[in-house]
Amino acid sequence: MxxxxxxxxxxxxxxxxxxxxxxxxxxxxxxxxxxxxxxxxxxxxxxxxxxxxxQLPGHRYLMLHKPQGVVCSTDDPDHRTVLDLLPGAERPGLHAAGRLDLDTTGLVLLTSDGQWSHRLTAPGQRCAKRYRVTCADPVTEADLQLLREGIALRGEDRPTLPAAAESLGVRSLRLTLHEGRYHQVKRMLAALGNKVVALHREQIGEIALDPALAPGQYRALTDHEVASIAPPAS
Structure with a gap:
C-alpha cells in the first residue's frame, strides 16, 4: 500500500x-x-x-455484488474495477479474494487480510464455490452426471474434481466446484458441447451473496461470515 x-x-x-x-x-x-x-x-x-x-485499523472484509463489465483487479486501463464501485475512502488496502470474468456476475469478497484471502484461493484449501449457470442448449441428466464425475478439459492432463450439479431448468443448472481453474465453468460446459451464456456466483464456502444487495452494492461481512473461512487444523 x-x-x-x-x-x-x-x-x-x-x-x-x-x-x-x-x-x-x-x-x-x-x-x-x-x-x-x-x-x-x-x-x-x-x-x-x-x-x-x-497502525491501520483492523482488517476489513466485504462482500460485493459484481455486475457485468467490471473486472476483479485493483487497476485496469480499459474497464471499471471492483474497487471503483467503492467510495474512495474504502479502497486502500483492499483486494479481491479470487476473481470473476468480465461478463460473470455475483459474489466477490474483498479484504485487506492476505492470510484470509489465501485460505479462500489456495488450491489445497478446496473452498467450495457455487454458481448458477445458463447454457445455450439443453442440459441433460447425462451431462449432469458427467459433471459430477469430473470432466477432461482440453489441454489438461487431469480431469476436474467431482462437482455438485443440479438442474434448475432445461438450460440452467447449479454447479458447485472445489477448485478454480482458468474459465473452468465455461470450459466444462464446452467439453460437453454446450456454451455458457450467463454465469453468476452465488456462494463461496459458507458465505452466500446477500439477496438485499443490488449489482454494484456491497456490505461488510459479519463476524460469523469472516470466521467461517477458518484456517486449516494444525
Missing part, C-alpha cells in the same frame, strides 16, 4: 493533508525521515507520525 493511502486510512485525514505532513518531515518509515508520499509499504514496516507509531 502507498504511504499516503496508509496514513489517510489510519488517521482519517485527507490525502492532501497527509501529503503536506509528509513534505514537512512529520512522517518517518522504519526510522527514515522524509519518505515520499508514493513510497510502497511492505509488511512489517513501521510508520511514525509526529514521533508516534501509526
Amino acid at each position: 502507498r504511504l499516503d493511502y496508509f496514513l489517510a486510512h489510519s488517521t482519517g485525514l485527507s490525502r492532501k493533508d497527509v501529503k503536506q505532513l509528509i513534505s514537512r518531515g512529520a512522517v518517518a518509515v522504519d526510522g527514515e525521515a522524509r519518505p515520499r508520499a508514493n513510497t510502497r509499504l511492505h509488511p512489517g514496516q513501521a510508520v511514525w507520525l509526529h514521533g508516534e507509531p501509526v
Whole structure:
C-alpha cells in the first residue's frame, strides 16, 4: 500500500493533508525521515507520525455484488474495477479474494487480510464455490452426471474434481466446484458441447451473496461470515 493511502486510512485525514505532513518531515518509515508520499509499504514496516507509531485499523472484509463489465483487479486501463464501485475512502488496502470474468456476475469478497484471502484461493484449501449457470442448449441428466464425475478439459492432463450439479431448468443448472481453474465453468460446459451464456456466483464456502444487495452494492461481512473461512487444523 502507498504511504499516503496508509496514513489517510489510519488517521482519517485527507490525502492532501497527509501529503503536506509528509513534505514537512512529520512522517518517518522504519526510522527514515522524509519518505515520499508514493513510497510502497511492505509488511512489517513501521510508520511514525509526529514521533508516534501509526497502525491501520483492523482488517476489513466485504462482500460485493459484481455486475457485468467490471473486472476483479485493483487497476485496469480499459474497464471499471471492483474497487471503483467503492467510495474512495474504502479502497486502500483492499483486494479481491479470487476473481470473476468480465461478463460473470455475483459474489466477490474483498479484504485487506492476505492470510484470509489465501485460505479462500489456495488450491489445497478446496473452498467450495457455487454458481448458477445458463447454457445455450439443453442440459441433460447425462451431462449432469458427467459433471459430477469430473470432466477432461482440453489441454489438461487431469480431469476436474467431482462437482455438485443440479438442474434448475432445461438450460440452467447449479454447479458447485472445489477448485478454480482458468474459465473452468465455461470450459466444462464446452467439453460437453454446450456454451455458457450467463454465469453468476452465488456462494463461496459458507458465505452466500446477500439477496438485499443490488449489482454494484456491497456490505461488510459479519463476524460469523469472516470466521467461517477458518484456517486449516494444525
